[in-house]
Amino acid sequence: MNTCQKTTYYNKRPTIAEQYKTIGRELLQYEERCRSVRSLLDLSAFGFTIPFNNDIESFFKRSLRVFKRGVEFIPLNILESYLEDLLDLDVNEERLFIAVENKVTRSFFFALFGLLFALSVGLYSVSIGASFPLAFFITVFLAVPFGALWHLVPRDKLSRRMRFAKLLSAEINQRKGGTGPFVMDPLRSKVRGLFDKPSFGSAYLIH
Structure with a gap:
């Protein structure tokens, strides 16, 4: 690879912000898919008959596979950095690209x-x-x-972050060859012990 080709290659590499945006987009899409199924289940609990022949467990497994494919090209250190920022409540949702328009539930x-x-x-x-x-x-x-x-x-946002954290934690652990445990504590100090080395960076560094 000559110098010109190397320059073109590195210029095409996604920035941290772009990779954060990809992770956030995949999390939102996963959330939307799961919410659609939960709404059907909730209505069924009230006695409404809704034709839904798909196997629920298989659906969630497919949704998980779609998420994994969406982040498969994101480096492990970026996923770890995103997880750390996700668990840091001082980092707002806009910086993590998971903000939704409907602020009031x-x-x-x-x-x-x-x-x-x-x-x-x-x-x-x-x-x-x-x-x-x-x-x-x-x-x-x-x-x-x-x-x-x-x-x-007010805890809805915290619970939402924890769901995202479990999903990301599972992906990170699988890439490292493990299966758990999942991250359940939103405190940044708890997260530091999960990683062998400091994470790549913070959302505060993204402009």
Whole structure:
């Protein structure tokens, strides 16, 4: 390979940002495929009959194979770097290319509606002559499940990152010849012990 060919080859090598973008795109596509199946299962749980003859386990295996093919040309050190940044909550989703347009989930609206409903019932109870302690008890009783949901909503993003981390961790471990364990802790300090050497870099270095 002459000097001109070498220059052309290295100029065509993808940048770290481009490789991060590829990983993020594959994660989002995997998430979308899995979400489609989960929505069918959730509706089926409520008694709706939906024709779905495909084997669920086989579907998820195929989705995993599609993800693996999508990142097969990403170097191991880039995958490790991405995983480390994924578990660092100071690195935002935009830098990891996994941000979605819908920032507010349906769970948030459902929890908000439930809390307002509980408050309305409590005020209505007072207006029709119920004692204040009774109205307060009714309000709290109705609000507790929605309050718990409200408390859990901010953790959706964390849970999402953990799902992505498990997927990436499995790919990294398989490339290293192992099968686990999966990464479950979002703390950056926990991640450092998983790798034999420091990762390639941080998303903060990508411009």
